[in-house]
Amino acid sequence: MEKRIKNALSSVKADYVEIRVQEGVNTGITYVGKELESIGEHNAFGGCVRASIKGGWGFVAFNDITNLPRYVEMACEQARFVGTEQRLLAPVPVIQDFVKAKVEIDPADVSLTDKQTICNTYNNIILSSKQIQTSNVRYLDSHGAVYFANTDGSFIVQETIFCGISLLAMARDGMNVQQAYHSVGDLRGFSKVRHLENKCQEVTKQAIDLLTAKPVAGGKYTVIADPKLCGVFIHEAFGHLSEADFIYENKKMREIMVIGKRFGIDALSIVDDGSLVGEAGYNKYDNEGTPTQKTYLIKDGILTSRLHSRETAAKMHEKPTGNARAIGYAHAPIVRMTNTYMEPRGYAFEKMLSEVDNGIYAVGALGGQTNMEMFTFSAEEAYMIRNGKLQEKVRDVVLTGNVFETLMNIDAIGDDLEIYGGLGGCGKGGQSPLRVSDGGPHVRIKNVVIGGR
Known part of the structure; x- marks a missing residue:
């Protein structure tokens, strides 16, 4: 493989060319209700060439590597048609490296039968209650390698082993339908999907309990968000605004996202770190061969950086951060998050709770949407807070607001950082799902608008 790739690059007539080849094996199992909907393994192989001439790309x-020199020429020919400027890529080190995946239990060493047995066990636990209408159990693992080389002289091989499972229970009482969900997935191997029987029971109970929970009364509340909801908020509402291609192309965001501007209290720090080994968003190098790193987006309340590819870094006169990523060989890399989280501070959850007279404890996130700086998120479950204590469960808790106002309204940050991966992923520019992680500690936010009845 190395010889083929280097030979194809040896006589290139372009400002810059990179080749990425990907090979791997994927396993998937899905139960929907009582039915085993799908099960199987498949091999994947393909690659891509990206060429730049006078700023054009x-x-x-491709799927057949035997014609690699021809694909290189085709990419160069395309670039010649659109190039009108000089090459604009920020410099990065020339790297020769082989990154081998390390896991406790390799999913490849577990038979498809054993994987199916685990999924069937979890599914039966969820369906064991009469109030559960249906279930969804989905398992996925992948074992692969990505070969990367460019005309700067880098040649990198990165192995990746991903494994995860998602559990969903849907309960129904007449027209009242409620669901609960749990997912794990990262680069630590098969051990993460074992022994989740208790989680199946928790998901089942959560969905059933939501049937009798009363809808929350709409209004403004002090909200304590759990680590999972904190992570989703940081990723969706702020992380995407920190991706440099979005900022560069949006005049309004350039005026708002000014380096050195205050965005929160001194205790607020938000990080994207692709170098966290084992997390779902880990890569030692991004898809442009740039080393990943810990990047402070906000540090001590001040906007300090943003996420870059080599091209956006050059255009904005900043340094690459190792955030050029693609979901697969059929896509060009774009600026994406990796493992994005809020750093913990010294506030214990019990103290945070005790200081709230009337509020809401929001747990998890079922989904949501963002539009520029505006966001809407639905909590998986929630509890009223009265006089510093958790009270009754409520449902239909929808948090809405402006991300910049919400960051400024954070007044307490917990000491209990958790980072979550899962089978979901991030979507952007037609590329989804991209494996990522997000998280944070418990966080308390004043004056949050809660939709309800």
Whole structure:
């Protein structure tokens, strides 16, 4: 593989060319209700060439590597048609490296039968209650390698082993339908999906309990968000605004996202770190061969950086951060998050709770949407807080607001950082799902608008 790739790059006539080849094996199992909907393994192989000439880009994806020199020429030909400026890529080190995946239990060493047995066990636990209408158990693992080389002289091989499972229970009482969900997935191997029987029971109970929970009364509340909801908020509402391609192309965001501007209290720090080994968003190098790193987006309340590819870094006169990522060989890399989280501070959850007279404890996130700086998120479950104590469960808790106002309204940050991966992923520019992690500690936010009845 190395010889083929280097030979194809040896006589290139372009400002810059990179080749990425990906090979791997994927396993998937899905139960929907009582039915085993799908099960199987498949091999995947393909690659792409990306060429730049006078600032123009050409891109060719392929599945047959025997014609690699021809694909290189095709990408260069495309770039010549659109190039009008000089090459604009920030410099990065020339790297020769082989990154081997390390896991406790390799999913490849577990039979498909054993994987199916685990999924069937979890599914039966969820369906054991009469109030559960249906279930969804989905398992996925992948074992692969990505080969990367460019005309700067880098040649990198990165192995990746991903494994995860998602559990969903849907309960029904007449027209009242409620669901609960749990997912794990990262690069630590098969051990993460074992022994989740208690989680199946928790998900089942959560969905059933929501049937009798009363809808929350709408209004403004002090909200304590758990680590999972904190992570989703940081990723969706702020992380995407920190991706440099979005900022560069949006005049309004450039005026708002000014380096050195205050965005929160001194205790607020938000990080994207692709170098966290084992997390779902880990890569030692991004898809441009740039080393990943810990990047402070906000540090001590001040906006300090943003996420870059080599191209956006050059255009904005900043340094690459190792955030050029693609979901697969058929896509060109764009600026994406990796493992994004809020750093913990010294506030214990019990103290945070005791200081709230009337509020809401919001747990998890079922989903949501963002529009520029505006966000809407639905909590998985929630509890009223009265006189510093958790009270009755409530449902239909929808948090809405402006991300910048919400960051400024954070007044307490917990000491209990948790980072979550899962089978979901991040979507952007037609590329989804991209494996990522997000998280944070418990966090308390004043004056949050809660939709309800």
